[in-house]
Amino acid sequence: MRRRSGKGNRVGLALCGLVPLAAGGLALARAxxxxxxxxxxxxxxxxxxxxxxxxxxxxxxVVAAVGFVLALIGLAWLLALLRADRLRRLRLESGTSGVTEVDAHPASEALAAQVGAYPEVRRAHAVLRGSSDDPRLDLGVSAVEPADLGALVTRLHDEAVPDLRSTLGLRRLPATVRLDLASGHRPRPGRGVSP
Incomplete structure (x- = not known):
């Protein structure tokens, strides 16, 4: 489903770009x-x-109305693209007695705080995506040079992601980790904040 909508978005964006480009190119060639x-x-x-x-x-x-409708369609399309498949609620249990759900945002924020506290990490951002039945973790980590990326990835794989998975009671949690190397040192905590 996501691949199909991504392909449709790419084709639509290509057409929306090619039509004005061709019109502008013809006008320029004519001029x-x-x-x-x-x-x-x-x-x-x-x-x-x-x-x-x-x-x-x-x-x-009529020209103004058509332009306004096209602008609304473009704005709706843009908002749909910006609205990520971010998971709002995560279903932990469902049965005859009821459904147990949690807000997914605090869980991902807790993981980001845990990873952000690693000494070689400048900052971390975590988002749960997908559906409640099939959640996925998207984790972005900015590491300070010269970090040992192998050790960091191992720690994420063996510690951070399993911690979140066990906290949420999930059997599996596929994770995408994006690592970014940042130059400089880890920022020091501000006044009044214990390290």
Whole structure:
């Protein structure tokens, strides 16, 4: 399902980009004389279309309405792309006596705080994605150079992710870890904050 929607988004974005690009390229070619000097000197909109637009009082409101609808469609598409498949609630148990759910955000924030406290980590960001029946962990870690990335990945694999999985009572929790090396030192805690 995600692959299909991703492919549809890529095709849609490509078409939305290619159509104006082709129109702009043709207009530029015409202005530079690729279709002859006479075509370059003529207005883009011919006299018949200009007179029709001037005599039809509904023409410009319709153009404005079509532009407004296209802008709303584009905005809705953009919002749909920005709305990640972030998991809001995680179902721990369901049965005849009821359903037990937890908010997924505090669990991922706790994992980010745990990983962020590692000495070689500058900051961490964790998000649970997918569905309540099939959650996935997306973990971004910014490590301070010269961190031992192998040891860090081993610690994430053997400690952090299993801790979250056992806390939530999940049998499996696929995880994607994105590592980023940051130059400099780990920031010192501010005044009044114990290390």
């Amino acid at each position: 530079l004389g690729a279709f002859g000097g006479d075509a370059a000197r003529r207005p883009v909109i011919d006299a018949g279309t200009r007179s029709f637009a001037a005599t039809a009082p509904w023409f410009w409101p």
